[in-house]
Amino acid sequence: MNALLLVIIPLVGAGVAALWPNNRTRPWLLPIVGLAHVVLTGWMFLDPPEVASNAWLAFDPLARAVLPAVSLLFLVCAAYGVTYLQIRSERPNRVFVALLLAVLGLLSAGHQARHLGLLWIATEGVTLAAVPLLHFNATPRAYEATWKYLLVGGTGIALSLLGSFCLGYASLHGGGGGDLTFVALMSQGAGLSRPWVLTAWVLLLVGYGTKMGLAPMHTWKPDAYGEAPGIVGAILAGGVTTVAFTAILRIRAVIAAAGEGPIADRTLLAIGLFSMLVAALFLLGTRDFKRMLAYSSVEHMGILSVGAALGGPGLAAALFHVWTNGLTKGTLFLSAGNIRRAAGSPSMDQVRGMAVLTPRSAAIFVTGMFAVTALPPFGPFFSELQLVRAALAGGHGTASAVFLGCLLLAFFGLTRVVFGIVDGRPRTAARANGKRFVETAGVIAPPLVLLGMSLWLGLCTPEILREAWAAAVAQLFPTSTP
């Protein structure tokens, strides 16, 4: 029931927002609903409800291991959103607020979906609901970005639907009832017909990989993140990608149950490393600090899928990384949003000396950059180290070498861009613009809070979180866990 509530509350909120008359007070719905969502999630996190095995929508261990992170991220972004929408008061925000809340609801649905079809519906729903958020700025560039997001993402999502059908048919052909709940599919296990399972795996991996933004299906990402408001970018990077990742995890479990685990892991490892490599190469050259964030996100999606490919310990590390990366990315997106707004351009050819114009945001941005490039004591350091350790323990020497090499290249790229815009003396044009942008608590506190959370996650990871991740691992590897 509560599982359903997690979906319904935001959707209701969305409805209210759609009807709410006042453009100035409407944004407050965001933090209110977000808070409610966090409270409910937190409560369910602390005492996890019984999960009926045939339930389609349930707060199962995997959801428990991931959804709270998304919920927290959303709450902070919502708080930021209030100030942001006040700054952007010239634009009507009815659609924006309503759909942002809808996205939250659908995200909750997607994380908790235990049925392949339902999962697909939720993901597609998120994809569509995000569209108006992307072109909130209503510039031609924004529309172009949305168009690409829609068609590339749509193609991907279509393929994943095809994949879902294939999996269903695999179950039919294997003599099952074609029941698309993961429990049923896993229990059918080796009974699934092999060719269909493999076809399904490829289609689903590409499909959900597109949503996740794995190379080479990542092409929509820099455009979308580059043109969307920072808050949307944060939620896309921290929430939507996570849904896709959990989807892949659930499916991978089915494939493993069907006895094709090794192949699935190989493909995951390959595509993960490839994504990291591509992202690193793009980071080395890109000159736009919002697109930079997109590529960095591609890199971290690669890290996640590498982690997923490494079995138990790697998966635990990957779930850890979902949290740390999500929160740290949030910091970066929000502070980058401030800088973008103050500087009036996202390109390091125009932007210089932000340390002078927006000292606080610049400081947060730099710190966040160090955090996301695995500088202790921030979260990503611990999750990535744990991941490397898992890889080495699993005997993936070359893989970890490539992994670390890509991290290094990415570090070069990120530092280049970030210091490029922070240092130096600001352009006079930017000065005028920067005067207009005031670093109020409303735009500084949220990224700072996220940074703090990332720090806290790293330094003293709560035991209960580790347990949650372990439980999720146990759910996805029923055999391999003692």
Place this chain on the structure above:
Amino acid sequence: MNETLNLLIGLAMGLNLLALGSSRLPSLIQAMSFQGMLLGLMPLIMEHEHLDWRLGLIALATIAGKGVVIPTLLRRAMRAANIDREIEPFIGFVPSLLLGAAGTIAAVALSQALPLLPEHAGLLLVPGAIASVLTGFVLLIGRAEAISQVCGYLILENGIYLFGLLLIRSTPLVVESGILLDVTVGVFVIGIIVDRIQRAFDSLDTRKLTALRE
């Protein structure tokens, strides 16, 4: 009944080729929408023993959506942008025709590799689906006009729908209608964006949509 079904599927595959070969957008949309209607009919034929209201509902929705609503949307956009033909596609019409044909053959070949249940063995569903998906991809890749790309995307979805028919018995109504809903909404959204682009760039030529790049 398999014969009738296969006939329809064959027809759909033929429409794919038509869509690939036609330079005029109206005929492309025409083909696409007709294909949509055919798909709408198929479940009725497959399940003709025990028809019930839900099947009817789905069929109706499909026909209405794929066959009527969406095409009208696209036609509107087309008129607004006053274009009626694909000027210079990335892949010419003859090549894309050949590609489509090759795709169809490949589809038949591929479908041999995938084992089917006896009751589906005689059906052209799988090759038909694959063929449409491939067609969709060719259109997405080969066409420069936004509208023809949308058509390509829709044909791709038709292919998937075609495949979905294999599961028509097993998948519960909620799921199917949900999927259907999503797809329709998706197309609506695409339609809206096409319209916005038309306003922002007053053209639907995707060659103009290359501002975002490294």
Place this chain on the structure above:
Amino acid sequence: MSGPLLLLAFVALVTAILVGVRSSRWWLALTVTGAVAGLIASLTVLLGATDWEWRSELTLGGELIHLRLDGVSALFLALLSVVGGTGGVYAREYWSEQHYPASAPRGRAWWSALVLCMGLVLVSSNGLHFLIGWELFTVCAYFLITLDRRRREVRAAGWLYLAASHAGTVCLFAFFSTLAARTGSWELGPMREQAGLAPLFWLALTGFGVKAGVFPLHVWLPSAHASAPSHVSAILSGVAIKMGLYGIVRFSGWLPVPAAAGWVVIGLGATSALLGIAFALAQNDFKRLLAYCSVENVGVILIGVGAALLAEANGDAPWGRLALAGALLHVWNHGAFKALLFFSAGAVLHATGTREMSKLGGLWRTMPWTAGLFALGAVAVSGLPPLNGFVSEWLVYLGLFDAVTGRGPAAWAAMPAAIMLAMTGALAMASFAKAGAMIFLGAPRTKPAAHAHECGPGMRGPMLVLAGLCVLIGLSPVLFWPAVARAVASWRPAWAAAEAPAPLAMLGSVHVVLAVLMVAAAVWLWRKAHANSVRRGLTWDCGYARPTVRMQYTSASFAGIATGWFRWLLQPERTLRRPRGLFPTEAIRLERVPETVLEKLLGPVSVAVMQVSAAARRLQHGRLQSYVVYVVAGLMALGVLVLLGGAP
């Protein structure tokens, strides 16, 4: 005893970081307190018999905190405390509020943070915490190097440092996580019995070698040391690069090492020593010269360590103990005199605003203290008796000679090492004769040099302390032997031996005698000269009518002969404009020595990488159609991968 002191140091430094931004007085008091506490703590361990160890129930990053201060780490901690404290005092005047209102407060906070983090590295006995401390101190050092961020050159140097360090850190990532994966825990400690871990040594050597500035990996070092504020250069060169050495010493002591380790390390050491000093001699920027000299000294230390490893491989031959003791003592010595030299370099920079020796000269007149202290440092760094540099090099020599007379296979490493060490010594002497002469002697070459001013007591004090340390170690090495012996013992228990090697006492007394005689003789001769009448006049110079300032020998020409022998490596770039016509107006001869490894080796590589990246970025050209193609391509690739079932 050590525990409370270390806690005190910790608290003091943390508060120093917090108050540093506001008040410089409190900051100084706290930092010095922390340094003194750290020094006493490390000395109690070094002079006592037992290690200090503390296992806590607190966890950090999911790992129980486990601190340990044994001989080796205490040795480095003592050095850190001395340089950290003196540097703090120096910084208060050198990087003062009125000169750098913007960056001075930041600088204070970062300084304490740097000292604190390096201390954490030294005491932490858990791989995870070691890495945390390591990365943090790297970043602190970065922000200290780039204190003066407005200057592009500084930023570039800082970035190079950051990038290189991160490359090293990545190796350490691999090293520690493999260690953790193999042993099943992040705990560090003696684990020589697990022979399987031996290959990890190479990872450690690379990772720590970058930080230590071992020759081919030293690329970040010169520019960082040159463009950092001088007190930062001092702690970088005096302590930070020693952290790399600490890592090498520490883990070659705790982990089993591969058979080839000794050979490789001694080889690296000899190369770094000789080539490093060759580069130093060629420099015109005196801070670069000092930086390259650090590469040399790291080489000397590594020669000692390598010899120790060889000795150990030959069944704990006793000469290993001498070599290692020499190396560890040299860690202290280099810390002391290099910090002293960088401080005096800072004073010169502060007074004249230039780092180019060809623009200085004759400073002894305006800044006698600095000149004298620099001269002392120069004698020490050239390893000349009776100062500390000689003592440690002498120990290393003894180790090598015993290896040779021992006639093991190790002799074949020791003989070339000894010869290269001798050449290194001579080159070091040449470099510092040049540096001292160009900066302080002769006539001022430019106006700023002519109007220099002596530094204040705040900067002179620290210099005097360090100079005193150099003299003390030189004159009575026996005093310091127990500490070094303790460190050696905790590196290799088999070499535990309290009593000093007999000649050390002898050496000390000879040094004292010599020192006294030298001072006496100098005074006496001075008196005698004046008794006979002293007439001051123009430099005679074989009767030049009016010798001008520009006639003086320049640094390039001074180094010309020796650098000529290393042209293959230094590849100096000359621009020459000969005098033309009957009445030639101008003739120019410029010589620039490039960063060979960086410009000739890494440059092309990075260009290639950037080309690949540019090619990749061309794929993101904005055409949706091809994006769909990529999706299809991905689909097919994965399909193939699945069909083949092949590994990536």
Place this chain on the structure above:
Amino acid sequence: MMLMLDLILRLVLWLLLAPLLPGVINRVKAWVAGRRGPPVLQLYYDLARLWQKGVVMSTLASPGFVAGPAVAWVALTGAALLMPLGPAGAAFSFRGDVLMLIYLLALARFCTAWAAMETGSAFEGMGAAREVSYAVLAEAAIITAVLSLSVQTGSVSLVSMLAPSAGAGAVLLAAGLFTVLLAENCRVPFDDPNTHLELTMIHEVMVLDHSGPPLAVILHGASMKLLLFAVLLVQAVLPMGDMSPLAATGALAGGVLAVMIGVGLIESLLARLAFRRVPLLLTTAFLLCLFALLVAWKGNRV
């Protein structure tokens, strides 16, 4: 008491005998050239005269200008006391004293170079540059020679190193050390102590601006250095240990004399080398010592 006496005797010996050597060399040269030449004791007269003279100092020079020579002189004296004298052994002897000896010579070099740079004169800069640069090769040669000695004797202290003969490698070692001697003491073919073409000189040019007592100290130090090398060479080659004290003393004295005569002959027969040839010759010396080392290594391989 005894020790004190011994020490004083040595000092007297070293300080008084040293200035004799240049005289001897000049004698030999004069004899070869068929001139009368200066008296053997010429240097003593010069030193005495200089000691009384006043000093002319460049306005640029710092106190280091005077301190340098003094320190150098002390360093050389110290080195001399470390050097064993045949049967009499050394004043101070400990493991590794040989290294101290080498580094004391280096210290002396550093101080002379420093003092030379004091005046900011181009010529003296030139000289100092040459001095410190050639020292690199010279020290390599010396350390190699020392290595070969200690390989042979298995010891690192001069007394026991110099006792036996250099054995098979003796000739190589002698040649090598002799070359180093010539270089280190600025004799032909490396340098020409009695030209006045400043451009061509090393040592002489460094002391151009010195005068009075400091110059005296420098000159005396130089002569002691010469003696030091001669003694080292002789003892390295001859089997001092196996001789009776008397014979040993005789051999030592004779050897030193022979070396001086050799130097004199070379100076009269050879011309100075062009400077770019100098490194070549020094490298040859280094290689000679290296071969000596290898021979020693093979030599008493048991």
